[in-house]
Amino acid sequence: AQKVTQAQTEISVVEKEDVTLDCVYETRDTTYYLFWYKQPPSGELVFLIRRNSFDEQNEISGRYSWNFQKSTSSFNFTITASQVVDSAVYFCALSAFQTGANNLFFGTGTRLTVIP
Amino acid sequence: DAGVIQSPRHEVTEMGQEVTLRCKPISGHNSLFWYRQTMMRGLELLIYFNNNVPIDDSGMPEDRFSAKMPNASFSTLKIQPSEPRDSAVYFCASSHGTSGTDTQYFGPGTRLTVL
Numbered sequence: 001a002q003k004v005t006q007a008q009t010e011i012s013v014v015e016k017e018d019v020t021l022d023c024v025y026e027t028r029d030t031t032y033y034l035f036w037y038k039q040p041p042s043g044e045l046v047f048l049i050r051r052n053s054f055d056e057q058n059e060i061s062g063r064y065s066w067n068f069q070k071s072t073s074s075f076n077f078t079i080t081a082s083q084v085v086d087s088a089v090y091f092c093a094l095s096a097f098q099t100g101a102n103n104l105f106f107g108t109g110t111r112l113t114v115i116p
Numbered sequence: 117d118a119g120v121i122q123s124p125r126h127e128v129t130e131m132g133q134e135v136t137l138r139c140k141p142i143s144g145h146n147s148l149f150w151y152r153q154t155m156m157r158g159l160e161l162l163i164y165f166n167n168n169v170p171i172d173d174s175g176m177p178e179d180r181f182s183a184k185m186p187n188a189s190f191s192t193l194k195i196q197p198s199e200p201r202d203s204a205v206y207f208c209a210s211s212h213g214t215s216g217t218d219t220q221y222f223g224p225g226t227r228l229t230v231l
Contacts, residue, residue, distance in 0.1 A: 044222065046222075047219055104216065108158050
């Protein structure tokens with residue numbers, strides 16, 4: 001069974017603070033992909049990153065960085081020097097190659113509020 | 117390039133009425149997905165198509181829901197008759213490949229309110 005847990009329901013930070021959003025996943029498949037999506041107040045779902053299970057290198061994109069650790073089944077997302085525009089709900093998602101289920105398993109999301 | 121297009125963006129209807137949601141996937145994408153988002157259940161997959169063929173509709177709540185994809189550039193999700201508990205945001209997404217591990221790109225969603 002596939003499962004994604006985002007234990008942090010809501011986080012508030014003051015602008016320019018760093019913030020880390022946690023994501024823990026469960027899967028029995030050896031080949032899988034992890035994703036992060038952003039849902040701003042306007043409601044659309046914006047793709048941020050896709051990472052496969054064989055690539056544990058951390059990734060940095062501007063103020064965003066992702067830490068993938070298979071040993072702890074975690075794929076955490078850090079925003080450096082947060083800005084008000086980062087306020088959104090962030091979803092972590094999992095897709096496994098062998099399950100035959102051609103879909104994403106989403107976590108329940110973390111609502112980030114950046115206070116100016 | 118145009119992203120996934122959904123229409124209408126908002127729909128308000130009365131219980132018992134038929135509702136049709138529309139989606140145009142990204143050109144060249146081979147898979148199309150319909151999701152529903154509610155506060156109680158989060159994001160849940162309703163149905164997906166590969167090359168216009170429905171592959172898995174196990175997420176469709178009941179027979180009142182039906183989805184079609186007559187061609188590669190258009191899909192509909194129909195609810196007949198609608199009920200208040202169908203109120204939700206419905207997202208359409210598309211991906212290039214036919215594997216669920218491909219990146220899915222989402223449309224803006226249709227916010228459905230059934231009174």
